[in-house]
Amino acid sequence: MFRPLQSLFAQPRHKKTVSQDALNSDQQAIVETVEDCYLLAETQLGRRFPRPEINFKLRGKSAGTAHLQINKLRFNPVLLAENPQVFIQQVVPHEICHLLAYQLYGRVKPHGKEWQALMVKLYGLSPSTTHSLNTDSVAGKTYNYRCQCGVVPLSIRRHNKVQRQQTQYRCRRCNETLSRVQGES
Ligand SMILES: [Zn+2]
Numbered sequence: 167m168f169r170p171l172q173s174l175f176a177q178p179r180h181k182k183t184v185s186q187d188a189l190n191s192d193q194q195a196i197v198e199t200v201e202d203c204y205l206l207a208e209t210q211l212g213r214r215f216p217r218p219e220i221n222f223k224l225r226g227k228s229a230g231t232a233h234l235q236i237n238k239l240r241f242n243p244v245l246l247a248e249n250p251q252v253f254i255q256q257v258v259p260h261e262i263c264h265l266l267a268y269q270l271y272g273r274v275k276p277h278g279k280e281w282q283a284l285m286v287k288l289y290g291l292s293p294s295t296t297h298s299l300n301t302d303s304v305a306g307k308t309y310n311y312r313c314q315c316g317v318v319p320l321s322i323r324r325h326n327k328v329q330r331q332q333t334q335y336r337c338r339r340c341n342e343t344l345s346r347v348q349g350e351s
């Protein structure tokens with residue numbers, strides 16, 4: 167379970183770690199959660215840690231990434247907007263434990279025993295390596311087409327072009343025009 171550390175909310179914030187333009191409220195909550203997680207880590211481990219740089223420019227299916235050598239966290243703004251609670255409760259502590267493990271132990275396995283122990287000890291989280299996120303919006307849904315060779319997945323962008331009759335796609339191997347597999351939504 168993730169404890170939001172009510173008693174620490176009143177402490178003064180450290181110097182700004184984000185040099186972005188205006189953050190939306192979800193992003194501000196993440197910046198504050200990062201600070202709360204660091205304060206908890208420092209209290210429990212009895213030492214200071216440098217605060218990471220934070221940005222919200224991560225694309226694709228990952229919720230967040232930790233860049234160990236440069237002490238930086240990147241978060242996915244699309245997934246954050248859709249899953250703010252999962253970010254606060256899971257994604258932020260997960261990524262911070264990567265940075266802390268590097269600060270404490272140097273290069274270790276990304277989800278190895280050092281990282282797992284920090285997840286459990288500091289944040290009371292089960293050390294699972296995946297987030298329970300709905301990634302449909304960024305998952306790159308595909309649509310099945312076929313030619314003589316078999317089934318060919320097309321991206322939604324290409325599928326829409328075919329549907330609007332702007333273009334057709336041919337298989338490079340058999341040169342047949344790809345046609346939609348029937349019976350799919
Ligand atoms: Zn990880």
Ligand SMILES: [Zn+2]
Binds near residue numbers: 337
């Ligand atoms: Zn073909």
